[in-house]
Amino acid sequence: MFPESDQAGIRVVVRNQAGQGMAALSKRIQKPNSAEIFEALATRRAVQFTLELGFKQSVFEGDSEVIIKALDNEVFSSPSVGHIVKDIWSMSGLLQIKSFSYVRRQGNSVVHALTQRARFSFPVLVWMENVPLDILRFVSSDFPSF
Structure with a gap:
């Protein structure tokens, strides 16, 4: 959420199994009444974006432990x-396979970078089959290597 305005930024990154950025979304919305509502709206947009892209399997990561649980x-x-x-x-439920996973806010630099971009961008930005170069370095650094 942007403290200096009445807006907030929803950001979504879609990666493949190798951690490569497949698509990203950055969207400004009116600031909800609570952080819990905001996190729920962001998660709903992530699921919707995944379905719009035609994916059938997904792992959703979020930094709101309450919503993920x-x-x-x-x-x-x-x-x-x-x-x-x-x-x-x-x-x-339209996905064949899905899971929801909690990640700490500090461990998600992609989301932080997209938030900064959403603050100063058009209401909605979507990238397909690639991620902007200024965001790409964060996509690689956030993906866990097993």
Whole structure:
């Protein structure tokens, strides 16, 4: 969320199994009433983007432990985001294989770089089959090597 304005930035990076950037999305939205709502909206947009791209299998990583646990366990009691979580469950049901994984905010420099770009860009930017050069270096550094 951008503290200096009434807007926030949703950012999504799609990688293949080798960690290469396949697509990215950066979108400005009106700032929601809470960080929890924001994280739920960002996760819903990630699932929607994955479906729009035609992928059938996906691992979704997010830095909101509360939202990821709710999606992973399919149990959530907060009325402020419960309807968004249900929407995510419904949309992600269209995928053959899916999982939700929590990652610490400090470990996701791609998201941080895309946030900075969203702050000063058009309302929505999408990159297909490549990622901008200024973001590409973060894609490689964030991918765990096994």
